[in-house]
Amino acid sequence: MNFKLRKYMGPNFNEEKFLNAPNVLYEEVKTEGVAPDNYHAMSIYPEYFKIDGKWILAKESRMDGVVVINDNLELEVKEFRNLKMGDKVIVGRTEDASEGIYLHANGFSQIDYEKDIFAFRGERSRETSYTKDYEQLYELLKYEKENGYVVWVLGSAAVFSKGSRDAMAKLIEEGYVDALLGGNAVATHDLEAGMFNTALGQDIYTLEPKHNGHYHHLDLLNKARKAGSIEKLIESENINSGIIHACVKNNVPIVLAGSIRDDGPLPIVISDVYKAQDMMRSHIKKATTVICLATQLHSIATGNMTPSYRVIDDKIRPIYFYSVDVSEFAVNKLRDRGSLEVTTIVTNIQDFLVKLKENLV
Template structure:
């Protein structure tokens, strides 16, 4: 069965409470980076703003940011740090249209007459059967390869295993990866796997620790910094395979955000946290499917930047987000933060990646 996007049903703007609602109010910024009192903060859901009698939906959104009304009646969603003097920020903290602000959560809802108010096993845990989720994911990825923007958020565990590195590289080569967001460790250990056959000092085939293996990632980092770039290291013939190499060869953006505990780091790692955030948001703005694997902090950061919807070709569609981890705590953390509606899969990422490669590529 082919995948079909759910149709977005907009609000009925002829209803009295929407038709008779006032225009939203704005206040101009008087100091860069500081919102006015009673500013409105965005959620993950579609929010409409009434401007000159017309309800306007931002085409790009982000939770915990503020809506700015432009002179041509568009609504831009802006981080506090990016507010500038003269920006017109929407004020008001109700979302029921009474202040010209309306949060709408039912656009993609489907009626299910068989759903009970009380039922067992409605949550997600190690006891959950994820076969249906896999089947849905295969269909969504095949659709979004041609019609969307698939963003991957990776922890280093994804590249600790030979088969997993090979599987992810194959997905990159076959168009299932439009961007990767990670930290210094993921790229370092992927490159270490090619350069020395280890990841954090363990053989990527046997998982056995090698003598003085704790030096290996440092040796790789030192070599990359000597070469000046990963591309230069590749040109020297020292990197022959792996996820990073495949991304570079296929022009897939690789956003590496630095952290306080980084070794090295690799030359392309973005040390400025806000520049890294801007680079990540450039990808989440375009994202239609986001897959987060074994990285709690990067997952939460990405989730906070990703709305529940996006606008492509003038149509409103959902953004699908998957959080995959062996830890139930990790997969549930994003939901606990109120970030978004997310499909969680409790499994090790090595099995997950191989399943995807087998079903998306080998079975085509």
């Protein structure tokens, strides 16, 4: 295997600016769920904080979270809503060590050439060559299957065609998926395909609209709610194909976050948005690679809680993040929201998943 993790080069804390830097300051939370003024908000990059003369890395991070020093002088990154009375929140809005806070943005950089100031096709679009990206992704997923935790975020386009649905199910069966995140629609239409071979009433292979097909997803939802769980639905309706079936069969965790648009929804859907966010983050905290397909909102939500690094056995490694969509706007939107470390691929989701299956299985 040719794949190698990008090596992390940490700061040189023997430099004068680090040695002379003060210890970081903190203030205690006076109102539950409210950070003190001048709180320090986190980025996606490794950040170090000087405590009792030592520079300490926040091992688990989240963009826009705040940093709490616990009783063991360890760092926790929390959302505002999870702050408790007495939490010691780090304050300071510089990132250059002058307040005991240092953001290290270039730890994984591998720049061995100088780019021209002027060059064509600097952005990612439908005209970009993705050959190298695919080849690197194949090798990455082979590596992660044995060494990492791969989280997939799916939109319903992944199940609207037989090819992509079958390919994704095969990737799950072969161990390339450790957790699945999404919304009500992706699971609803996948299970609809398992029962009726349709998605929103259209045959997923021939594209033929079925008589009364617009009832299919509603009938599926009604049967699922009657069954009480997707596991019981799969058993009672003898569903033996698809993404959700593969997850259940192979014990792959599924987190479905509710939406105001949802029909039904399925019994597994988490209607409390903050509980759903917490469940999503429980998997993002373990993720070493994240792949988002054809879902702008869930991709941005996942990107906002995914740092650029992970600490495993005291070693710092990169988190690889992919956003794949047929729309250039959708993949570039994620970059606009601060997730600059994302690799974007503009392509049809069926083509993407089938290509992965053919090169990995």
